[in-house]
Amino acid sequence: MAGYRPERDRDSREWWERIGRGEFAVQVCDACGTARFPARAFCARCRTEGAHWREVAPEGVVESWIVNHQPFVPGLRAPYVVVMVRLAEVPGCFVYGNWRGLRPPEHGERVTASYTRVDADLTLVDWRPGP
Structure with a gap:
């Protein structure tokens, strides 16, 4: 994997940090509770911003x-x-x-x-x- 690095953007940064600590989590919409992967700024279901991480x-x-x-x-x-x-x-x-x-x-x-x-x-x- 020489040279290749996954991009740690504003949405995925916490995912990579958690995985590095051996924690498995998904992003969950604050408004409707929909879990999503990969992490992103807006919920695909209700189109709102705001999410938290939940270990699963x-x-x-x-x-x-x-x-x-x-x-x-x-x-x-x-x-x-x-x-x-x-x-x-x-x-x-x-x-x-x-x-x-x-x-x-x-x-x-x-x-x-x-x-x-x-x-x-x-x-x-x-x-x-x-x-």
């Missing part, structure tokens, strides 16, 4: 996945699998990340997050089988 269990089920054969990031070896996970505590919220299973994921498979510390400033969320 880093568990869910595989909703979908792709096998990427193109190394879009310099230094990243392809193929690799990216999964989209429906969170168990917040079923309307989906989070994505690299697959760390020894076999391909299955739709509906229960998964749990794992954290990959790239360096002192970057931790990534990956997914593996099991709760």
Whole structure:
């Protein structure tokens, strides 16, 4: 992953800081309570500003996945699998990340997050089988 760094913008900065501390949280709208990922300034449901962060269990089920054969990031070896996970505590919220299973994921498979510390400033969320 030489050279590639996810952008820490005003909306995602807290996500990256929390992940770096091993905390798994989603942004929740202050007005209507809708959870969202990725973090953003306005709620997609009620179109208001204002949100807070709520810690949730880093568990869910595989909703979908792709096998990427193109190394879009310099230094990243392809193929690799990216999964989209429906969170168990917040079923309307989906989070994505690299697959760390020894076999391909299955739709509906229960998964749990794992954290990959790239360096002192970057931790990534990956997914593996099991709760």
